[in-house]
Amino acid sequence: METAVSLLDRLRTGTDSAAWQRLDDLYRPLIHRWILRDAVLRNDAEDVVQDVMSVLVRELPRFHRERTGSFRLWLRTITHNRVLAFRHKSARQRAAGDDGALAQLADPNSELSRLWDREHDEFVLRRLLELLESDPPFEKITIRAFRMVFLEERTPADVAASLGISINSVLLAKSRILKWLRQESGDFLT
Secondary structure, eight states, rough: OOOOOOHHHHHHSSSSSSHHHHHHHHHOOOOOOHHHSGGGGGGGGGHHHHHHHHHHHGGGGOOOSSSSSSHHHHHHHHHHHHHHHHHOOOOOOHTTTTOTTTTTGGGGGGGHHHHHHHHHHHHHHHHHHHHHHSSOOHHHHHHHHHHIIIIOOOHHHHHHHTTTTTTHHHHHHHHHHHHHHHHHTSSOOO
């Protein structure tokens, strides 16, 4: 059995259009949600998000994971820098006279940065599960068993009885989908 290549590894090659689409599907909504926190940038959120995504496309092949959370930190830094650059170009920034609601993202110890980290992981996991269900590489019963055990925190025995499958099938479903999630998330969640 061939070992699957992680999303990050596929992105580094720069030629896998499906991997780039997956990155966009995962991160564009998250970044957009964060940009909307800055009232000055709300009307220009799509432009700022596009700017962040452009930097990701350009720089991702050179990204190397150094420690747990390094991709998350790298993305947060890019987002912060692009927000600052956009605000700097904007006449409204000069009129507002502040650094904006997202200025704390530069400080890795700020409450806003810690919130970014938490929301990032939750968001990426939720988006991967949505993508899993929209184009499932697994049978629906496998996905349902995973959701019941992993997200609803039900016992494998309870899930097996509820779905009319064996406990072993439930455990295999959990294992297979967790493996898929680790593969798809690559270094994004760690």
